[in-house]
Amino acid sequence: MGLRVRFAPSPTGALHIGSVRTTLYNYFLARQSQGTLILRIEDTDQERLVAGAIDSIYEGLHWFGVGWDEGPREGGPRAPYVQSERLPLYQKGAQELVDTGAAYFCFCSKDRLEQMRAAQRARGEITRYDRHCRDIPSADAAERAKVEPDHVIRLKVPEDGTIAIDDLVYGHIEWPLSTIEDQILLKSDGFPTYQLAVVIDDHLMGIDPVIRGEDWLPSTPKHLLVYRAFGWDVPPHAHVPNVLGPDGKKLSKRHGATEVDEFRREGYLPEAMVNFLALIGWSPGTEEEVFSIDDLIQRFRIDQVQKAGGKWDRDRLNYFNGLWIRRLSDDDLCARLEPFLPPGWDRKLVRAVVPLIKERMTTLVEASELIAFLFTDTVEQDPALLIPKKREALDVITALSRVTVLLRFVQPFAAAAIEQAISAVATELGWTLRDLTIAIRAAVTGRKVGPPLYGSIELLGKDRTLARLEAAQERLEP
């Protein structure tokens, strides 16, 4: 096979999670076919450029484990891979279309276009270019173009007929040409519009198939017309459905986090994100749903992609995140936790407690909160937590003091022996183990819930445990 596919983001902001999904699909196909993945930067809109956007794309994609073969920083046989560095190609192409009569110079000012649209709206008409410059004799137009630098080049869309594509996911789609406007191909600043640049680049870079978001579907007929005007073959196209917000609209900032980096900082695993994202709009047709990136490379099929948009579901993402955290080795989990831990914490202790909290986390940020009690000298002890329901403060003092006494003699200070001592106290006092551990947990960790008690106590160490138990007794003193 050896497919040549690409992803072509605009450097107009941080890497968006929706475009990651599309990129992933391209990546799966490239790898499974032992083909080529190309990164192309579409920076033809000079006004919307955002500094650092390309860095964000590189960092984000690398975090996901997505690598590519040709791109601005890695070079390649079809370089350059940044559209602003390919201007002569587009200008030459546009001129060629003018020469063959498939495109024409347009000298309408932005003001005129605005007025035109306003008038059309006032009359209740469709707002569309009125083809004012379409019929200027080509010799005259060429002359004017020399002296009026502000001109653009527009596509001369045939008056009637239809144009169609057989999309790999949406199937056969047809458009009446009468509904398509004379799209600008080359802007007055000499930059191409997307409509011209994609076609030229996809053709020159040998892209096959073109995989992109569903929102490009409506402009596909324009692209087809450009291919036709150049006399080029149209590569197979696959449009993939949009990722939607909970309200059914295209996922955007107002729905919450959408940038890759935000999820990284919130403690999400790339494995979980990939798994979750791949399953929005794609299913292998079986009941399996836990997939590594390598599984996906193997299993993904473009013809299994759905047509309907899929909503972003935080709960489901969280589920996958917890699942992938549990699948990590303890050492690996420790390494991933590193950026989320205070620098002063003893890493050996962290490593020791990781097995206790592994299945209690849905995101990486939760770890430090779960184990903070191990890294402080004292802990805040809330009497309300210290005293189990239907128990008296005095009874709790007695119980804790018994625990303190027995624990003092536990040697070595290990979970199993600690458990024995504590349950001995429960039996002796006629307490339920449940009530006793509630009090002890509150005394030792300051919290109501947490990692397994006996293991926690072992890691805390005898001295600190006894100190906290004694402090709790004083705290309850009338």
Add this chain to the structure above:
RNA sequence: GGCCCGGUCGCCUAGCGGUCUAGGGCGCUUCCCUUUCAAGGAAGAGGUCAUGGGUUCGAAUCCCAUCCGGGCUACCA
């Protein structure tokens, strides 16, 4: 408004004319396990397959209409 796309439990989805009294997962509820919380196990609630017409012996699956939703409609991508 115009063009195009879509519509299966709250959410992600399986389904491609009969095996569907519509399956799985998330979330939710209950139970088990249990030192808490999780994790794990079990069970359950939840869908007139948007609606209405066809076609057919038979339709979630094919056709048409309607409704609803979305995308696009820039010298943005």
